[in-house]
Amino acid sequence: MSLITLNHITKSFAVGESQFRALDNVSLSVEPGEFVAIMGPSGSGKSTLMNIIGLLDRPSSGEYRLDGRPASTTMSDRQQARLRSEFIGFIFQNFNLLPNVDVLANVLLPAMYSRDQRDSKQRAERLLQEVGLGHRLRYQPNKLSGGEKQRVAIARALMNNPKVILADEPTGNLDSKSGQEVMKLLTAQRHRGTTLLLVTHNHDLARLADRVIQLMDGRIV
């Protein structure tokens, strides 16, 4: 059974009088443990697709099933939040770390909204060791380099043991060496059976994926 199934997903926005279709009849399925790269020019609908898969947004029409359960229009805000907490880890281009708290607290953040908070501190420390930041637990994010920040973000995304990691240009703000390290960490998660969806402009990164999906004007081409 596919982990992610999209059937005829359309997302349209009102732009003045007319309708703009950010996604136009997109169907897609992703298997557990698969690494899928999503490419396409700016405005092709990559981010909208990620937001819908990540349950931050709802499609205008079509069906989305996550791990077999309907996860699109009928779901309440609270149910969506719970699915995000249990299934999905986000990684952003601009890291999105909380500036006022230390590295450890940033990684612990998803645990705050998880039903299972047992041993969360030990788990956060272990994840930070895995991303090579075991010595930076008490650092404030502004004391870290870009690569280190993104590694903190990876540890945070892994905190609730997600089935899917959604990474939107995770190396876009990094130098190539840091970018490689981050990619190495992300692809390593596949050994745990974690599915990885990567939005990128970078063909070298896309080459690492099992499958590349090209989006153009809201359609898969």
Add this chain to the structure above:
Amino acid sequence: MSLVLATAVRSIWSKKTRSFLTMLGVIIGVAQIIALIGLGQGVKQSVADEVTQLGTNVLFVLPGKLQDAEGGFNPAASVGASTLTEKDLENLRALPEITTLTPVSLLAGIPTAGQRSALGTLTVAVEPDYFEVVTTIRLTAGQKFNADDNRQQRRVIMLGRAAQRSLFPNTVAKDIVGRSVAIGKETFEVIGVLATDQSTSIFGGQTFDNMVFMPYLTGKATNENVQIFRMVMKIDPDQDVKAFAQKVHQLLKDEHGADDITVFTQADLLKVVDDILGLITKAIVGLASISLIVGGIGIMNIMLVAVSERTKEIGLRKAVGATRQAILWQFLVESAAISLIGGAIGVGLAAVGGVFSQAKANLPIVINLNSIVIATGFSLGVGVIFGLLPAIRAARKDPIEALRYE
């Protein structure tokens, strides 16, 4: 929950100056309310102490119906001609349970000595027994009049502080004793000089400072139409005070053929004090609450700013699984924490104020569990009520928009 609280405290601490300034409104409001309630308690306590000093076996008979139908206090009924008579006095003297009984009369006429007159003083005629009931009257010089002075209708008086200052300025107390004071056409010899009254008396709202005392029979002999303003008595301590008060009431009522008097026991007096101070306290607290509302508006303002500043954080929290409710809760706990900390500082401020008011004005501010509960309730209420709008605004933020926010 503890994590939410820790997050709130950390967020407050990270903006110390701003948080403190925000708290200031609540700090002042709570300090004001606690100090005023505490002051009311303090005054109540000191008046109650004075009443208690009278002893539980003291009864007061007052003209007029001072208690309204609901049992509330109606001071207007004490205005007008007295309904108490010499006959009442004689009837009560016949009761063996009464050990001490004295009428109290107010006399007309302004005390004068030479060119000086003591305006604003109150001349009161009482039997010597009065001083056995009201033991707080103390002299600095001379002596109190006695039963013999009363029987012989001697023209003697005791002067309170106000009359001393008006009639004999710059004269030491012991030199006032023996001097002459005229009231109306009569001349009296000063035999006693009262010490300054330390506490406010509840008898007719006067302090002893304003009073001039003379023997009851002397008063009757030198004044026409002397009315009995009230009767004060002490009864056998073995008697049930409440039951005896009813007996006295019934006796006078039957005699008058109308219910036109009021019998007060010590407990009744305490209740009146309680009623009046309770009312005043409520009014003052109502007024002080306005500053709490102003404090609340300050909290709302700063929380709206915080929600706006932390838009990105809200987006992120939602992305990692926070529900709307969790976001609402987080901001609500933060505003409540600001307000509660402010309230705690306010209580501390009131306590410090209490030390000063005790030292400088001999007015204690009583801070008890009750006022702590009130302070906590008020500040929690302010924090929650005024934190609600910003928290709802935070909870409703769209996560995608919020994450894009710069």
